[in-house]
Amino acid sequence: MLKKINFTVNGKTESMEIDVGETLLEILRERLHLTGVKKGCAVGECGACTVLIDGTPTNSCIYLAVWADGREIVTVEGIAKGGVLSKLQKAFIAEGAIQCGYCTPGFVVTGTAMVESGKHYSREEVKQELAGHLCRCTGYQNIIRAVMKALKQ
Amino acid sequence: MYLIEDYAEAKTVADAIDILASNPGWHIIAGGTDLLIKMHHGKLDKVQLLSLRRIETLRTVWKEENENISIGSLATFKDIANHPLIQQSIPVLVEAAMTMGGPQIRSMATIGGNICNGIPSADSAPVLFALNAILKLQSKEGERVVPIQEFYLSPGQVDLKPGELLTDILITPDNYQYFGGCYIKFTMRKAMDIATLGVAVICKLKGKDRFGQVRIGLGVAGPTPLRCILAEEYAMDKVINEITIAEIGKAAVQSAKARTSWRASKEYREHLIEELTQRALKIAITRAGGAECA
Numbered sequence: 096m097l098k099k100i101n102f103t104v105n106g107k108t109e110s111m112e113i114d115v116g117e118t119l120l121e122i123l124r125e126r127l128h129l130t131g132v133k134k135g136c137a138v139g140e141c142g143a144c145t146v147l148i149d150g151t152p153t154n155s156c157i158y159l160a161v162w163a164d165g166r167e168i169v170t171v172e173g174i175a176k177g178g179v180l181s182k183l184q185k186a187f188i189a190e191g192a193i194q195c196g197y198c199t200p201g202f203v204v205t206g207t208a209m210v211e212s213g214k215h216y217s218r219e220e221v222k223q224e225l226a227g228h229l230c231r232c233t234g235y236q237n238i239i240r241a242v243m244k245a246l247k248q
Numbered sequence: 249m250y251l252i253e254d255y256a257e258a259k260t261v262a263d264a265i266d267i268l269a270s271n272p273g274w275h276i277i278a279g280g281t282d283l284l285i286k287m288h289h290g291k292l293d294k295v296q297l298l299s300l301r302r303i304e305t306l307r308t309v310w311k312e313e314n315e316n317i318s319i320g321s322l323a324t325f326k327d328i329a330n331h332p333l334i335q336q337s338i339p340v341l342v343e344a345a346m347t348m349g350g351p352q353i354r355s356m357a358t359i360g361g362n363i364c365n366g367i368p369s370a371d372s373a374p375v376l377f378a379l380n381a382i383l384k385l386q387s388k389e390g391e392r393v394v395p396i397q398e399f400y401l402s403p404g405q406v407d408l409k410p411g412e413l414l415t416d417i418l419i420t421p422d423n424y425q426y427f428g429g430c431y432i433k434f435t436m437r438k439a440m441d442i443a444t445l446g447v448a449v450i451c452k453l454k455g456k457d458r459f460g461q462v463r464i465g466l467g468v469a470g471p472t473p474l475r476c477i478l479a480e481e482y483a484m485d486k487v488i489n490e491i492t493i494a495e496i497g498k499a500a501v502q503s504a505k506a507r508t509s510w511r512a513s514k515e516y517r518e519h520l521i522e523e524l525t526q527r528a529l530k531i532a533i534t535r536a537g538g539a540e541c542a
Binding site: 096098114115117118137138139140142145151152153157158159161162205223224226227228 | 250251252285297352438439
């Protein structure tokens with residue numbers, strides 16, 4: 096069953112016909128070629144596919160594309176502005192918060208929502224907010240340090 | 249890509265009920281954090297889905313004039329955890345909501361879905377059992393009201409008739425006012441894990457040193473979430489001390505129907521019930537205004 100949806104992705108308006116069984120993850124990767132959005136577990140456990148939907152970090156693997164109609168999506172590709180990395184992305188580099196890199200886009204997307212919220216987070220709260228992301232290289236310490244650093248700036 | 253044969257989005261409750269009445273075999277989808285995963289694992293095939301996601305009115309949390317707290321079935325775990333009314337009046341529900349999944353799952357998963365899936369490990373269930381939550385269901389035939397204890401029938405089976413929709417979860421004031429509560433979820437990991445055991449205790453005191461009412465809800469302690477009636481009856485009017493608390497823990501085990509699963513053995517679960525009921529009770533006592541017990 097096909098349906099037409101309209102939504103914005105990284106500030107650009109998109110309009111397309113989709114199958115109602117398609118996930119947002121599939122649309123972003125295969126139609127819009129935003130391959131920074133990673134497919135990890137495909138069941139909402141690893142967070143590699145996280146994107147912002149109306150500002151909220153969301154697992155795009157268990158989000159039907161049809162639900163995105165009328166929504167505003169931001170992927171990791173939309174976080175740097177005019178070729179300049181965000182302070183969070185710079186903090187990831189400075190702290191070496193990347194090993195194989197597969198989980199990084201998800202962590203950056205959730206971390207961006209935290210930085211943009213303007214809220215204060217303790218280290219424990221940072222861990223709680225990042226709990227929906229798995230890093231199988233187990234590089235959590237550097238990731239937490241990078242997010243804490245960006246939050247402080 | 250999921251195999252979805254047919255799909256409709258309801259805009260209002262009336263709309264959803266109409267669609268359900270003419271398509272009784274359709275599955276209801278809310279947050280999708282359970283249903284889509286079942287589909288991914290091939291447990292459901294070629295489904296027809298009715299999505300409730302656009303029914304904003306089902307997402308509201310509010311206090312009725314009679315002080316009942318009404319939680320829309322489409323309220324997400326994040327909505328519940330962040331709602332000032334629930335934080336103020338039923339903090340134990342916030343505590344339970346925050347143990348579910350991780351942030352991304354909590355912002356999608358709904359309390360109505362958690363209940364209607366009927367799984368024994370539902371994180372909302374022990375607390376809602378202890379709070380004597382009442383479920384409002386709507387269908388073409390009208391409205392039906394069911395206590396949550398009667399709604400759970402067996403693992404994965406709830407008393408939701410074809411064409412029915414869970415619209416609200418009600419907590420009446422005699423079930424939340426002056427109670428202190430605590431929820432303990434026992435898991436191997438701190439996040440993104442399914443409970444080995446869930447214990448919710450709420451209690452009201454008589455003066456400073458006696459139990460008024462104690463209510464104990466357990467998850468994963470039987471085929472459905474359950475209440476520990478023997479322990480609750482024992483606690484009535486007892487002086488609060490180490491001995492009575494230990495007796496309540498022991499009595500809680502008697503109401504449970506724990507079994508061995510790959511997650512834990514029956515014996516281990518029973519040990520957890522006895523121990524965690526006491527720990528949750530001690531915290532609930534202090535939150536109800538009582539003194540700390542060592």
